[in-house]
Amino acid sequence: MNHFFTISLLFLMISSSDAQDSSAEWPLFRGKSDLAGRIESELPSSPKLLWSLKTGATTNSSPVISEGIVYFGNDKGSLIAVSPDGRVKWKYEAGSSIDAAPMVFGNKVIFGAGDGILRAVDKVSGKLIWSYTTDNQIAGSANVWVAGNKAGIVAGSYDYFLHCVSPETGKVMWKVETENYINGTPAILNGKIVFGGCDGMIRVVDPLTGRQKDTINIGVYIASSPALNLNMAYFGDYDGTKYCVNISTKKIVWKIQGNEDSGAILAIPAIRNNSVVIGSEDKYLYCYNSSDGKLLWKYRTNGRITGSAVLTSTKVLFTGMDGFIYMLGLADGKKLWSFNAGTPVGSSPAVINGKFFILTEDGRLLAFGERKQ
Numbered sequence: 001m002n003h004f005f006t007i008s009l010l011f012l013m014i015s016s017s018d019a020q021d022s023s024a025e026w027p028l029f030r031g032k033s034d035l036a037g038r039i040e041s042e043l044p045s046s047p048k049l050l051w052s053l054k055t056g057a058t059t060n061s062s063p064v065i066s067e068g069i070v071y072f073g074n075d076k077g078s079l080i081a082v083s084p085d086g087r088v089k090w091k092y093e094a095g096s097s098i099d100a101a102p103m104v105f106g107n108k109v110i111f112g113a114g115d116g117i118l119r120a121v122d123k124v125s126g127k128l129i130w131s132y133t134t135d136n137q138i139a140g141s142a143n144v145w146v147a148g149n150k151a152g153i154v155a156g157s158y159d160y161f162l163h164c165v166s167p168e169t170g171k172v173m174w175k176v177e178t179e180n181y182i183n184g185t186p187a188i189l190n191g192k193i194v195f196g197g198c199d200g201m202i203r204v205v206d207p208l209t210g211r212q213k214d215t216i217n218i219g220v221y222i223a224s225s226p227a228l229n230l231n232m233a234y235f236g237d238y239d240g241t242k243y244c245v246n247i248s249t250k251k252i253v254w255k256i257q258g259n260e261d262s263g264a265i266l267a268i269p270a271i272r273n274n275s276v277v278i279g280s281e282d283k284y285l286y287c288y289n290s291s292d293g294k295l296l297w298k299y300r301t302n303g304r305i306t307g308s309a310v311l312t313s314t315k316v317l318f319t320g321m322d323g324f325i326y327m328l329g330l331a332d333g334k335k336l337w338s339f340n341a342g343t344p345v346g347s348s349p350a351v352i353n354g355k356f357f358i359l360t361e362d363g364r365l366l367a368f369g370e371r372k373q
Contacts, residue, residue: 236265
């Protein structure tokens with residue numbers, strides 16, 4: 001129990017505090033449980049491609065990183081662990097498409113798949129530890145809550161349920177029923193699980209009991225996930241409308257209405273200080289003032305934006321279906337750098353120690369950073 005408590009306390013520190021520098025780890029989708037996509041370390045202004053690894057299968061997954069090892073899945077059903085120098089350490093064959101990023105907690109890599117099974121494998125060997133079966137596909141990443149020496153892995157399924165299981169055994173702890181598919185990843189902050197779904201509802205759940213505390217009716221299909229900051233949840237819907245909702249008062253603080261040209265919001269907002277940055281299928285990346293929704297800047301690409309941005313204190317890193325990886329200035333949205341990957345990129349970056357890792361849709365893992373002289 002003491003070993004588990006130590007792991008839990010460490011994970012709580014890195015996942016719940018914006019002030020805590022977690023620059024050496026990116027253990028779950030968007031870096032931390034709040035899904036806000038920010039990191040304390042900086043990125044080089046002109047990063048170089050350090051290596052590229054072909055994996056032989058298309059992918060919609062995003063990478064995560066723990067102790068220098070990069071983990072991701074692909075459409076063939078392979079979960080792959082890659083060493084810092086770009087060599088495959090192991091593969092686990094799930095036999096069903098892994099659409100979303102895995103997550104690392106303690107000694108386990110945990111991921112869902114198209115067969116509706118949530119699996120945990122040993123992060124060192126790739127051997128299966130446990131599996132938990134839902135009644136339909138799992139399209140989003142799992143997340144984790146920690147309270148003292150208790151923890152739970154939460155994942156949504158197309159069976160209309162949000163599931164919570166023990167990270168040690170994979171046994172169910174509780175389930176919350178919704179009215180339609182759950183497509184995204186639940187966000188977790190300050191003792192609250194917040195998630196949306198195809199029923200057009202934002203739901204707030206107590207992690208310890210699984211009791212649904214609040215619902216906020218948005219009325220439109222929510223294909224992605226909210227990002228949390230303090231009491232606010234930021235997200236977009238399938239009609240292209242962006243929202244800031246106070247989850248304590250259940251009030252919409254601001255709302256930017258989409259139109260027939262907007263396209264769906266499939267990305268998760270990135271939040272830092274006064275800025276909320278989110279991409280759209282209308283090919284634009286937008287930056288809004290977090291308190292009032294005022295547009296600060298927008299940047300046009302040549303393709304849909306389905307991946308989510310990552311923010312440092314001065315930079316915005318994001319990908320586009322036009323095949324480019326972009327770095328902009330956070331203050332003004334001016335382009336600082338770009339890289340042509342040569343194929344659509346719909347994944348979200350994983351960032352550690354001045355390096356970042358991106359998956360292209362044709363299944364290449366790209367590593368960027370500064371080359372040592």
